[in-house]
Amino acid sequence: MTTDHLAPHVTARRTFLAESSVALLIRDIRAAGHPAPDIVIDVMDPDPQFRLGKVAVEGTHIQSVDAQGVLAEAADGVQTYLAYPGWTVWPTCPAHGLGVHPSSTAAGVAEWVCSAGHVVRPICPDLS
Numbered sequence: 001m002t003t004d005h006l007a008p009h010v011t012a013r014r015t016f017l018a019e020s021s022v023a024l025l026i027r028d029i030r031a032a033g034h035p036a037p038d039i040v041i042d043v044m045d046p047d048p049q050f051r052l053g054k055v056a057v058e059g060t061h062i063q064s065v066d067a068q069g070v071l072a073e074a075a076d077g078v079q080t081y082l083a084y085p086g087w088t089v090w091p092t093c094p095a096h097g098l099g100v101h102p103s104s105t106a107a108g109v110a111e112w113v114c115s116a117g118h119v120v121r122p123i124c125p126d127l128s
């Protein structure tokens, strides 16, 4: 397959996974008692710089094509949005009250990691 043939498939998959991930993240944000943020997902056609097209969640470029990888990247974009002045730190570590950041394990599972250096929980335990 050439890049031209591959691009629409990659873009469609990244868009689907980004939308699914953002929906899961918003569910968690609401469950934590915050109002649902208005997250923007940009989908751009291929160009000379991004020959497979480009999908971005609040400016964070989605580069993975697997569900957990996209979830970690989308979580980063959602956190960036939430961190704008006047907004909130989400999520926080229940043990330390510190902010957490998305990370992926060697096995490819997206997790929230506390700023103190330990894993808090999988970002979405029920996502396979």
Ligand SMILES: [Zn+2]
Residues within 6 Å of the ligand: 093, 094, 095, 096, 097, 098, 114, 115, 116, 117, 118
């Ligand atoms: Zn902690």
